[in-house]
Amino acid sequence: MTLRTLTVVVFILMGTIAVVLVVLPYLRRGALAPAGETFTRLTRTRPARLAFVLVWAWLGWHFLAR
Structure with a gap:
């Protein structure tokens, strides 16, 4: 697993957790x-x-300024 793939997976996981906590x-x-x-x-x-x-x-x- 590359670092980019890991980063994408972590962001997807954080987004999923955020949606669950809102719903x-x-x-x-x-x-x-x-x-x-x-x-x-x-x-x-x-x-x-x-x-x-x-x-x-x-x-x-x-994390966002690049």
Whole structure:
């Protein structure tokens, strides 16, 4: 397995997990909090929002800018 193939497989796996985490709360009420509610709780304070923006910028810079 080449590094490129491994990278594609990991991205597909992460996308699948993300879709499951978004859909699961609507299929089984009470199993998990919906993604929007979770995001709202995580970014409630200013330092948390700043940390989120910095992590997002770091990820974009290192993985998407080529």
